[in-house]
Amino acid sequence: MNAPADRGWITTPLTPAIVRGALELEATGRGVLPHRLPARARAQCADGQLAMAESQPSGVRIALRTRATALELDTLPTKRVYAGAPPRPDGLYDLLVDGELAGQASVSGGDTVTIDMSTGSAEHTPGSAGTLRFAGLPDRDKVLEVWLPHNETTQLVALRTDAPVEPVPQEGRxxxxxxxxxxxxxxxxxxxxxxxxxxxxxxxxxxxxxxxxxxxxxxxxxxxxxxxxxxxxxxxxxxxxxxxxxxxxxxxxxxxxxxxxxxxxxxxxxxxxxxxxxxxxxxxxxxxxxxxxxxxxxxxxxxxxxxxxxxxxxxxxxxxxxxxxxxxxxxxxxxxxxxxxxxxxxxxxxxxxxxxxxxxxxxxxxxxxxxxxxxxxxxxxxxxxxxxxxxxxxx
The missing domain is CATH 3.40.50.1110 (SGNH hydrolase)
Structure with missing residues (x-):
């Protein structure tokens, strides 16, 4: 999705300061992949189930303090398709404003992994990134949290807002x-x-x-x-x-x-x-x-x-x-x-x-x-x- 021409977008690096709940962020060449196990742990187990599970960002969210009224997030999801099973819905992103749910959306496209449960085989098909957009947010200082899909591997590509952002302080939590x-x-x-x-x-x-x-x-x-x-x-x-x-x-x-x-x-x-x-x-x-x-x-x-x-x-x-x-x-x-x-x-x-x-x-x-x-x-x-x-x- 292209940004409106009259909006001045600010791009913010996707770093541990704003990406909460991950133990490690891996630069993949296509984006930043949140991991819930560190590289040393991942190297000690070749199980594909664990590799898929730990790369699905359950509990991982982008947390910002800002006056922004619009936010865009480019992501590269990995969709799972089970042969013979009903289609799985796209992963859902939750937007929380000051701790309250204020919006939900999905990102289409991305990579696809087709799994045949009868044989255990999996076929990977690459795809392109998509864009998540939330607009019309309150024009005041607030905490925004974008919770990533808990059941869909998600690479973070770019974050844009129409106002400056800063990390949310950890004090008191x-x-x-x-x-x-x-x-x-x-x-x-x-x-x-x-x-x-x-x-x-x-x-x-x-x-x-x-x-x-x-x-x-x-x-x-x-x-x-x-x-x-x-x-x-x-x-x-x-x-x-x-x-x-x-x-x-x-x-x-x-x-x-x-x-x-x-x-x-x-x-x-x-x-x-x-x-x-x-x-x-x-x-x-x-x-x-x-x-x-x-x-x-x-x-x-x-x-x-x-x-x-x-x-x-x-x-x-x-x-x-x-x-x-x-x-x-x-x-x-x-x-x-x-x-x-x-x-x-x-x-x-x-x-x-x-x-x-x-x-x-x-x-x-x-x-x-x-x-x-x-x-x-x-x-x-x-x-x-x-x-x-x-x-x-x-x-």
Whole structure:
């Protein structure tokens, strides 16, 4: 989109001073790619699922203080197309003005990755950048936040405004560092500022760094090291569902892996409030181990659903279910809390339990919908940021 001839546009470099929520910005030659894991961590894992998930900028936003009444952002998105599945909508950008949603838009075009779920193959087709534009903004000093699509890899190409901008001061806001699965990433949330961590952060007055990675909350040591090395005032880890639906490990390995993950975080944050959250209710994996799989019969009818393929009888031999993981996490936190008063536990069923599933069922049997994201975010905020909660503001 071309700017009006009578408007004097100011181009602002896309740097960490205004791009919040990313751990690293990579210059690609086509733009700036926000990463939610640093290069050292990415180099230690060749998994394509993780590479896609960490490059999708959940929680990443451009934050500015300005009097601008118009803003343009050129981006290069990467669209995912699943062969045989219904088309995915374009990623959504949220514009917040002084913390309130003021506009939403998408960017068409960009690169395309076509994924065949039956074979695991992927074909990449390059495309061109598009332009996002918001106009008619209030003519006053204000904070603008453009939240990038939580489920669409997005390279930032250029930012233009019709008035000067400056970074938003960090003073008075605590940084909340969170790690979790696709649910924390934002799968099936309505928009990037309404994933449950984004909602909880806004309610708690915290500055979010979201390390929720679809399919990739796997107690990876490189993720723990990234968290160790990231400045934070508050930390939470939501553990469980991916370990089950990938059938990644057995109970014997799970406990020591949790201890190791928490030990690594504590190396960099020895006294920071650290909240361990167990899985929300998910009927297919409550008592049935993984691996999880796409329901191909449902997919043939144009419906995306998941199913559990494990055998409940194998739990006795150490296979993991959500119920097993909840019990083990509660035991581990209770054990460690004797020497770590800033370590806390939250049962995920308090965020979304069986009664919630009856009222707000998981549309694909795995991920909460927009209404459930809101409920989870509000409940998390009420628990964590309460006056007597683990993330209570200092007196």
């Amino acid at each position: 605590r940084t909340w560092l969170h790690h979790g699965s696709s649910i924390s990433h934002g799968s099936d949330a309505a928009s990037p500022s309404t994933t449950w961590p984004a909602l909880a952060a806004r309610l708690g007055g915290a500055d979010l760094v979201n390390l929720g990675f679809g399919g990739s909350a796997l107690l990876d040591p490189f993720t723990a090291r990234a968290m160790r090395d990231t400045p934070a005032d508050l930390i939470s880890v939501k553990i469980g569902i991916n370990l089950v639906n990938l059938d990644l490990m057995r109970l014997r390995a799970f406990g020591p892996a949790v201890h190791g993950f928490l030990d690594t975080i504590r190396e960099g944050h020895p006294t920071t409030p650290l909240l361990v959250v167990s899985p929300i209710h998910c009927a297919i994996h409550e008592d049935t181990p993984g691996p999880g799989a796409f329901d191909l019969d449902a997919l043939a009818t144009g419906t995306l659903r998941f199913k559990a393929t494990g055998d409940p009888a194998e739990v006795a031999a150490g296979k993991l279910t959500l119920r097993v993981i909840r019990d083990e996490l509660a035991r581990i936190v209770a054990q460690r809390a004797a020497d770590d008063p800033q370590l806390h536990h939250l049962d995920g069923l308090a965020l979304y339990g069986a009664e919630d599933a009856a009222e707000l069922p998981l549309p694909d049997d795995l991920h909460p919908d927009a209404a459930a994201h809101r409920r989870i975010g509000e409940r998390f905020a009420r628990h964590a940021f309460a006056a007597d909660g683990p993330f209570a503001a200092p007196a």
